[in-house]
Amino acid sequence: MKVNTNSNTYIIIYSVIMVVIVAVLLAVAALGLAPRQQENMLNEKKTQIVKALGEDPATVAYDSVITKAVILDQTGAVVSEDVSEVFAALNDLKGSFAANRFPLFVATSGVVAPLYGAGLWGPIWGYIALDTDMNTVKGIVLDHSGETPGLGAEITTPKHQAMYVGKSVYENDQLVGITLKKGGAEKGNPHQVDAITGGTKTSDGVSAMISDCLNYYKPYFDAARAAATAEVEAESNTLNE
């Protein structure tokens, strides 16, 4: 029997069957590969957190440096210590910040806070690690979705990220963050690093992102700093007695 491949009935039946087959195929593939993809995304986040602490993710495991992952509210109080909830909050960091849920990773040697902000062409994000004094930067990891290669995208290079190490985010009791200074950081200023030549807008975005995001955690940092000071005072009191 010769089928007329140009009749309307044939075309409709053909399209319906084709769409159903393709839909089933794609659904199976998406479901089958989902666990692996989720795992990859989780591993990538863990790698970046370890990197922010200045450790090499190839040799240092996430579990060996991070003691706990928490979600803080706007007063710095811990609202959740559930690891999967913390990583879920990272998936929509913008929404979590808006809902006053601030994920934080506590390490043996400091804390790691996620960052999220706007570059020139699209979102930028990353992680910043502070030492146990909640002031000294241990390291930073920055990433972007569409900054200009060779200009704004330079924020992802190890060379740029190395400049933040050892800088401090507090000026007395003011949380000032780190500013990317156009024309080069002033000598001896602990709150400035060099901006990227030709990437001024991206640099401004990074400065704003660091100060905005760290301020979300200010109550927690302040409390930790006060506790540290009280401890030192208590120690000197005991010595005096």
Place this chain on the structure above:
Amino acid sequence: MASKSLKNLTAPLSGNNPVIVQILGICSALAVTVQLKPAIVMGLSVMVVTAFSNLVMSLLRNGVPSRIRIIVQLVVIAALVILVDQVLKAFVYDVSKQLSVYVGLIITNCIVMGRVEAFALQNKPWDSFLDGIGNGLGYASILVIIAFFRELLGSGTLFGFRIIPESWYLAEGGFYSNCGLMLFPPMALIIVGCIIWAHRSFNKDLQEK
């Protein structure tokens, strides 16, 4: 393998190269060639998609209603691209992150649809499959050549490894600085132009009178 089938595989590598002779797929050749690694992955992904979309469309060619054949081609190609994207995400996550939107853009790569429309709908499955592999390889080879020059001259590295010594750079007291223009798409277009120039001066039959 019959010599005629083999010709389907080898012709697109040089004499009928999709990028420098058919001038297809230029947009993605500009976008993913800043570094070698994503260029190679993009080339291989396109090769897989052209090969299998050619194969599938060639198998379907007698049943496809000609009035909706473009739509059928799109569905087949889009499904294959989504599959490639999902597989990359699951098995080579960092590469898929670098390629980001470009994987999705394989769907709009003119080579894929161009070969289906021009070759697979008139030829047997095996020939079409080889034609797809050949065109994918032809595309990949040009991408690799462009990416080689762009990464070497633009960043001083190859596959991320430093080729031009750090001490040569002005910042380190040397005399050299990277060519920033190499990182931008227009330079890729200029390199494509140079490749076409060199290619045509060796293949006189391609020169227009």
